[in-house]
Amino acid sequence: MADSHPPASAEKPGATSPAPAVTRAAAVLDALAASATGRLTLSDLSREVGIPKSSTSNLLLALEEARLISRQGGEFTLGRKLVELGAAYLGRMDEVQEFYRYCEQASVLSRETVRIAMLDGTNVIYLARYEGHPAVRLTSNIGDKMPVSLCAVGKALIARLNWHDIEEMFPDGAELPVLTPKSLRTGAELKAQLSQIREQGFAFEDEESTTGVVCLAVSVPTRGAHGPSLGLSVTALKATYTPEQGSQMVKELQELAHSLGNPMG
Amino acid sequence: MADSHPPASAEKPGATSPAPAVTRAAAVLDALAASATGRLTLSDLSREVGIPKSSTSNLLLALEEARLISRQGGEFTLGRKLVELGAAYLGRMDEVQEFYRYCEQASVLSRETVRIAMLDGTNVIYLARYEGHPAVRLTSNIGDKMPVSLCAVGKALIARLNWHDIEEMFPDGAELPVLTPKSLRTGAELKAQLSQIREQGFAFEDEESTTGVVCLAVSVPTRGAHGPSLGLSVTALKATYTPEQGSQMVKELQELAHSLGNPMG
DNA sequence: GCTGAGCGTTCACTCAACTGAACGCTATCC
DNA sequence: GGATAGCGTTCAGTTGAGTGAACGCTCAGC
Numbered sequence: 001m002a003d004s005h006p007p008a009s010a011e012k013p014g015a016t017s018p019a020p021a022v023t024r025a026a027a028v029l030d031a032l033a034a035s036a037t038g039r040l041t042l043s044d045l046s047r048e049v050g051i052p053k054s055s056t057s058n059l060l061l062a063l064e065e066a067r068l069i070s071r072q073g074g075e076f077t078l079g080r081k082l083v084e085l086g087a088a089y090l091g092r093m094d095e096v097q098e099f100y101r102y103c104e105q106a107s108v109l110s111r112e113t114v115r116i117a118m119l120d121g122t123n124v125i126y127l128a129r130y131e132g133h134p135a136v137r138l139t140s141n142i143g144d145k146m147p148v149s150l151c152a153v154g155k156a157l158i159a160r161l162n163w164h165d166i167e168e169m170f171p172d173g174a175e176l177p178v179l180t181p182k183s184l185r186t187g188a189e190l191k192a193q194l195s196q197i198r199e200q201g202f203a204f205e206d207e208e209s210t211t212g213v214v215c216l217a218v219s220v221p222t223r224g225a226h227g228p229s230l231g232l233s234v235t236a237l238k239a240t241y242t243p244e245q246g247s248q249m250v251k252e253l254q255e256l257a258h259s260l261g262n263p264m265g
Numbered sequence: 266m267a268d269s270h271p272p273a274s275a276e277k278p279g280a281t282s283p284a285p286a287v288t289r290a291a292a293v294l295d296a297l298a299a300s301a302t303g304r305l306t307l308s309d310l311s312r313e314v315g316i317p318k319s320s321t322s323n324l325l326l327a328l329e330e331a332r333l334i335s336r337q338g339g340e341f342t343l344g345r346k347l348v349e350l351g352a353a354y355l356g357r358m359d360e361v362q363e364f365y366r367y368c369e370q371a372s373v374l375s376r377e378t379v380r381i382a383m384l385d386g387t388n389v390i391y392l393a394r395y396e397g398h399p400a401v402r403l404t405s406n407i408g409d410k411m412p413v414s415l416c417a418v419g420k421a422l423i424a425r426l427n428w429h430d431i432e433e434m435f436p437d438g439a440e441l442p443v444l445t446p447k448s449l450r451t452g453a454e455l456k457a458q459l460s461q462i463r464e465q466g467f468a469f470e471d472e473e474s475t476t477g478v479v480c481l482a483v484s485v486p487t488r489g490a491h492g493p494s495l496g497l498s499v500t501a502l503k504a505t506y507t508p509e510q511g512s513q514m515v516k517e518l519q520e521l522a523h524s525l526g527n528p529m530g
Numbered sequence: 531g532c533t534g535a536g537c538g539t540t541c542a543c544t545c546a547a548c549t550g551a552a553c554g555c556t557a558t559c560c
Numbered sequence: 561g562g563a564t565a566g567c568g569t570t571c572a573g574t575t576g577a578g579t580g581a582a583c584g585c586t587c588a589g590c
Contacts, residue, residue, distance in 0.1 A: 053569090066291030318538075323578080
């Protein structure tokens with residue numbers, strides 16, 4: 001956990017929510033998701049979220065009734081309803097369906113491993129994966145989170161942000177998480193790549209998350225006002241990767257990104 | 266809940282929740298998940314869930330702040346936070362990781378499509394899928410729900426319940442959902458299979474959910490006191506399926522189920 | 531241009547949800 | 561064995577969240 005946030009102070013001190021119980025319930029869910037074991041007692045949660053035990057107890061009863069959490073003995077865990085809701089979110093995204101359809105019929109991408117991801121703070125979350133290339137079996141799964149600095153799609157996504165936000169997220173000296181010897185180490189190294197990514201219109205990852213694997217990624221132009229920032233990536237083995245192949249992949253990724261961003265086109 | 270559900274009367278009339286705002290917020294999420302388009306306006310939600318617009322507005326503001334929903338113009342959709350929470354729920358289950366590891370190295374299963382699911386009322390929810398057999402591309406995805414009567418894993422899971430609960434869920438005359446000509450039609454038909462499933466230790470599905478496809482499934486012995494009921498299934502094409510292959514698959518499924526149920530073994 | 535239906539928002543009143551101190555209970559410790 | 565610390569639950573007072581009527585707004589229809 002590189003992020004310095006004090007464990008789970010999910011409640012804004014000054015701001016007052018129009019439905020505090022809901023805000024606090026969400027904080028409880030966050031605390032459970034963030035905890036190491038995924039199991040917390042009432043007292044743990046009360047302490048973590050910063051609300052009285054009696055109130056926490058009421059929240060937990062309501063959350064349990066809604067199956068958003070589950071009680072096992074004296075411990076609470078996230079509830080299975082969350083799987084349903086998360087799946088409903090994914091299943092409903094037109095983008096995901098369009099993504100599959102395009103990959104199936106693309107000339108180069110149809111034989112590769114392609115993923116669609118969204119930006120979430122300093123991480124990306126993988127939403128769906130098309131596997132046209134069964135030989136490459138990757139560890140990442142739907143719903144997985146990955147620091148933006150470690151993957152092409154992350155770099156492609158933050159390259160679209162304004163510099164002020166980027167500076168705030170990644171000060172020059174910021175230490176980045178490392179997975180391979182080629183992983184970027186500092187905020188400065190990361191930012192050095194962004195202007196190039198902006199110019200050429202795609203991001204490249206050279207064994208920065210997995211040795212032997214390279215990635216290409218583009219961002220999807222935001223559709224509508226507040227849609228999530230989506231990105232597309234394709235993964236290839238470095239051993240067989242060629243620049244010619246790469247430029248064709250980028251071309252198809254950009255075509256897909258364009259059609260995702262402009263549903264009418 | 267033999268739900269002939271009136272759209273989304275998520276609020277119990279008599280019962281009073283210890284934190285109504287949370288219960289109602291959960292009902293809002295359900296309504297969004299259940300809606301056809303996944304996009305509802307404030308008025309839609311107010312009508313659907315049965316609470317005043319002003320209160321709904323407050324709930325939506327709080328939910329939006331927590332990123333559990335997202336507002337796009339005048340319409341609301343489920344929020345990306347749900348993907349994270351759902352993934353946190355899944356990621357925390359040791360079972361899923363162990364499931365993948367085992368499938369990778371199994372002699373028969375490693376070449377098939379294997380899934381792990383959990384019981385949720387009269388449905389099963391698919392938690393993870395291993396695809397060792399890329400030729401068989403199925404429509405079901407992680408998080409999908411399926412009535413228990415229509416799949417092998419559903420039958421395997423309810424076979425473990427006590428008769429009283431089963432009778433309550435599936436009275437003899439109960440009409441079951443139908444997907445193919447071979448789908449089971451009534452509670453009586455379903456229950457007739459259960460004792461056999463208990464005796465032989467696995468469940469079989471013969472084109473009951475998809476024509477041309479057969480499934481084998483076993484249930485995982487419940488680990489600990491209140492863990493969710495997990496089941497495993499393997500899917501095969503009827504055209505190429507042989508009983509010899511089937512018995513080997515069952516053997517491996519049972520082995521996996523046993524190791525999932527007894528983490529020390 | 532006028533009307534009406536439907537949308538989301540605002541606001542003062544009121545009832546019920548939140549609080550925190552006290553309780554009973556179960557380990558754990560010396 | 562008695563004392564302590566920590567757990568979750570209970571309960572009455574009070575504050576703050578929920579209510580619904582009224583508002584301003586947009587869009588369709590005639």
